[in-house]
Every structure is written in structure tokens, then in C-alpha cells.
Amino acid sequence: MKKFSHKYTLAGVMALICAALLAFMWQYGFVAVLVCIIASLLLIAWSVFAFKFFTGLMYADYKLYRFTKKFKKHLAEASTVYIMGHAFSDLDSIGASYGLYYALRSKYNVKMVANKQNTLARTLIDFLRFSDADCTIYDYNEIKDTVDKNSLLIIVDTHRPVIMDFKELYDRIDRVIIIDHHRQSEDFVDQTVARYMKSSASSACEIVTLMIRLLGIDKPSTVAATALLSGIMLDTKNFVMNTGPSTFRCAAFLRQNRADPVLIKKMFSESVEVCKRKYDIVSQVELFENFAIAKTKAQDQYTRIATAQAADELLAINGVVASFVMCPSGEDINISARSFGDVDVQKIMAKLGGGGHKTASACQIKSDDFDLVEKRLRAAIKNYIA
Numbered sequence: 186m187k188k189f190s191h192k193y194t195l196a197g198v199m200a201l202i203c204a205a206l207l208a209f210m211w212q213y214g215f216v217a218v219l220v221c222i223i224a225s226l227l228l229i230a231w232s233v234f235a236f237k238f239f240t241g242l243m244y245a246d247y248k249l250y251r252f253t254k255k256f257k258k259h260l261a262e263a264s265t266v267y268i269m270g271h272a273f274s275d276l277d278s279i280g281a282s283y284g285l286y287y288a289l290r291s292k293y294n295v296k297m298v299a300n301k302q303n304t305l306a307r308t309l310i311d312f313l314r315f316s317d318a319d320c321t322i323y324d325y326n327e328i329k330d331t332v333d334k335n336s337l338l339i340i341v342d343t344h345r346p347v348i349m350d351f352k353e354l355y356d357r358i359d360r361v362i363i364i365d366h367h368r369q370s371e372d373f374v375d376q377t378v379a380r381y382m383k384s385s386a387s388s389a390c391e392i393v394t395l396m397i398r399l400l401g402i403d404k405p406s407t408v409a410a411t412a413l414l415s416g417i418m419l420d421t422k423n424f425v426m427n428t429g430p431s432t433f434r435c436a437a438f439l440r441q442n443r444a445d446p447v448l449i450k451k452m453f454s455e456s457v458e459v460c461k462r463k464y465d466i467v468s469q470v471e472l473f474e475n476f477a478i479a480k481t482k483a484q485d486q487y488t489r490i491a492t493a494q495a496a497d498e499l500l501a502i503n504g505v506v507a508s509f510v511m512c513p514s515g516e517d518i519n520i521s522a523r524s525f526g527d528v529d530v531q532k533i534m535a536k537l538g539g540g541g542h543k544t545a546s547a548c549q550i551k552s553d554d555f556d557l558v559e560k561r562l563r564a565a566i567k568n569y570i571a
Contacts, residue, residue, distance in 0.1 A: 263337035271343035280416030281389035342389035370540035390416030410444035462491035480511035
């Protein structure tokens with residue numbers, strides 16, 4: 186049975202009030218009754234609109250409401266809208282990109298852009314490919330000839346050019362919008378037509394969930410709801426980290442629209458190779474004060490995701506307040522950092538040129554000398570605790 190909406194209840198109450206007013210005005214003649222009828226219809230219509238408007242704001246905030254108005258203005262002026270996340274895209278980056286793509290595709294020429302080869306969200310990309318026949322995720326080479334002076338680029342889940350999925354696309358487009366939940370780093374995109382950055386949000390998917398309400402999407406599809414919920418669940422570690430009241434309201438809204446948490450749990454599953462690599466990294470851990478430091482020199486398709494998972498796993502060691510895992514990334518060395526919040530790993534990573542969140546951050550150092558990078562990491566930790 187379809188759930189009866191509260192907005193119709195409000196409209197019904199307004200109709201009863203109008204009927205009482207109409208009966209009162211009957212004694213004043215036909216013109217008074219006609220005016221009363223017109224006013225009543227307008228009042229009922231307004232009550233339905235007001236319900237949608239104010240319940241939308243209840244899920245968001247006024248700053249986001251103003252940003253969304255500006256956002257829609259730039260959408261209307263764009264010939265093509267490109268949506269892109271960060272390099273080595275995860276469930277939050279892809280989920281937020283798809284959520285916006287779903288909300289905008291009926292009105293605008295929208296293209297979702299992501300590196301499908303170097304991604305940590307392969308399961309979500311495959312899910313979107315099989316579940317939404319209208320969704321195409323483009324590589325930069327597939328859309329580079331469609332970029333023109335009226336193109337608009339929406340970047341989600343990052344604000345740093347150096348870690349964008351395709352920096353060459355960013356370099357070619359003048360009009361850029363940023364939607365991110367990370368703390369602002371020094372190397373941020375300063376030339377934007379609009380930006381919404383809220384570090385208290387759990388994820389980019391949480392922000393996009395709030396936005397689609399303000400964009401008029403009251404009932405997202407199961408696919409869209411599942412994609413958005415997957416990003417929230419990833420970045421909150423299944424609603425343990427970085428959560429607030431808004432996080433749970435968004436999750437409830439997505440679950441109400443048939444987001445599938447069982448399917449999302451399957452997206453978190455890992456291969457035997459990743460599992461072996463993760464526990465190999467964990468087995469090499471060293472403790473520095475109450476900080477866990479581990480590293481791997483292996484460099485293949487399993488390293489990136491195993492490194493991130495190993496950093497999470499190391500927090501389970503008794504007494505450990507933060508964890509750091511190093512791995513090679515091309516000619517650089519990447520560090521994944523995690524904590525429960527008592528230690529602000531974003532500040533430590535910022536000392537090494539990185540960024541992120543209080544509980545999850547990373548950096549990339551141009552060096553192939555693990556010993557030198559570890560010395561710099563230990564120095565940054567000492568500086569933080571001093």
C-alpha cells in the first residue's frame with residue numbers, strides 16, 4: 186500500500202479551513218465567494234509547495250540552499266556538464282558522481298567521467314553498468330573532443346588538482362564547481378564559479394543526498410539510493426566515524442527509497458589477493474609511541490586497496506591511536522593515515538603535503554626512498570605530539 190504523504194494531509198487541512206471561510210463569505214454575495222474560491226486554491230497549492238520546500242531545507246542547511254540556487258544557474262548556462270572525482274576513485278567519489286548525474290541527466294547534457302582502470306570502486310562501477318542502461322562512465326580520451334568554452338566541470342570528493350582523476354580535463358575547463366567534505370588544503374582549486382565544502386559532513390555522498398532533495402528529487406531510484414548510501418557507509422566505516430544527525434537522516438532517506446545495504450556489504454568484499462596483501466602489511470607493523478607504522482614495497486593492482494584496509498586494520502591493535510601505511514605509487518610513495526579521532530591525522534599529513542579528514546588522510550611524497558620517507562613521517566608525528 187502506498188504511503189500517504191504528509192503534504193496531502195496539510196493540503197486537506199487547508200481545504201477545510203478554506204471551506205469554512207467560503208461558508209462565512211457566502212452571505213456577502215457572488216463576487217466575494219469567487220474571490221474566496223481563488224484565494225483558497227492558491228492557499229492549497231502553496232501549502233503543497235511549502236511542505237516540499239521546508240522539508241528539503243530540514244535535510245540541508247541555508248548555505249547549501251544558496252549554493253544549490255547558484256549551482257542551477259551555472260547548469261543552465263553550460264553546453265555540457267562533466268562530473269569527475271579524485272584519482273583512484275572510491276565508493277564515495279563514484280557514488281557522489283552518479284548521484285549528481287542521476288539528478289541532472291533529465292534536464293542537462295551530463296557526462297560522468299572516471300578512470301575505470303585505476304579505481305577502488307570496481308564493484309560499484311560494475312553495478313551501475315549492469316543496473317542502469319542509460320549510464321555511461323567516460324574516460325578522458327572519450328570526451329576530450331566534446332569540451333568547449335561553455336563546458337562546466339563539477340568536481341566531487343576532492344578540491345586538490347594534483348589528485349583529480351583527469352587533471353587534463355580540469356586544465357581545459359574554465360568554469361569549475363567544487364563539492365567536497367575534506368578540510369581545505371594549501372593546494373586547493375581557487376578559481377571556481379561556485380564551491381561547497383563542509384568538513385563536518387561524513388562524505389561527499391551525504392552532501393549530494395542533501396542536494397538532490399533541493400534539486401527536486403524526492404524519490405531517487407534504487408540504483409541511485411544504493412550508490413549514495415555506499416559512499417556514506419564507506420567513509421563512516423559503517424556509521425562509526427564522522428557521523429552526525431544529518432548523516433543518519435540521509436541514510437534513512439536513502440533506505441526509505443530502497444537502498445540495498447546487503448548489496449553494499451558485498452561491494453566491500455575483497456579478493457584473496459587483497460586479503461593476503463593486507464595481512465602481510467599488518468604483520469610488518471612497528472610501533473612508534475602509540476602510532477602504528479607499516480609499509481609494503483609491492484606495487485600491483487592490489488596494493489592501493491590493501492594499504493587503505495591495512496591502515497584501518499591496525500587501529501584494532503590495543504593502545505594504537507593512529508596508523509600509517511606506506512606503499513609505492515609510480516615513482517612516489519603514498520601514505521594512508523587513519524585514527525579514531527583522538528589524533529588529527531590530517532594535520533600530520535598536511536606537514537607532508539597531503540590532506541583529508543581528522544580520521545582519514547593521505548599524502549604522496551616524490552621519493553622512492555622508504556627510509557627517508559619514514560624519517561619524515563616520524564618527524565611529523567613528533568612535531569604533532571610535541
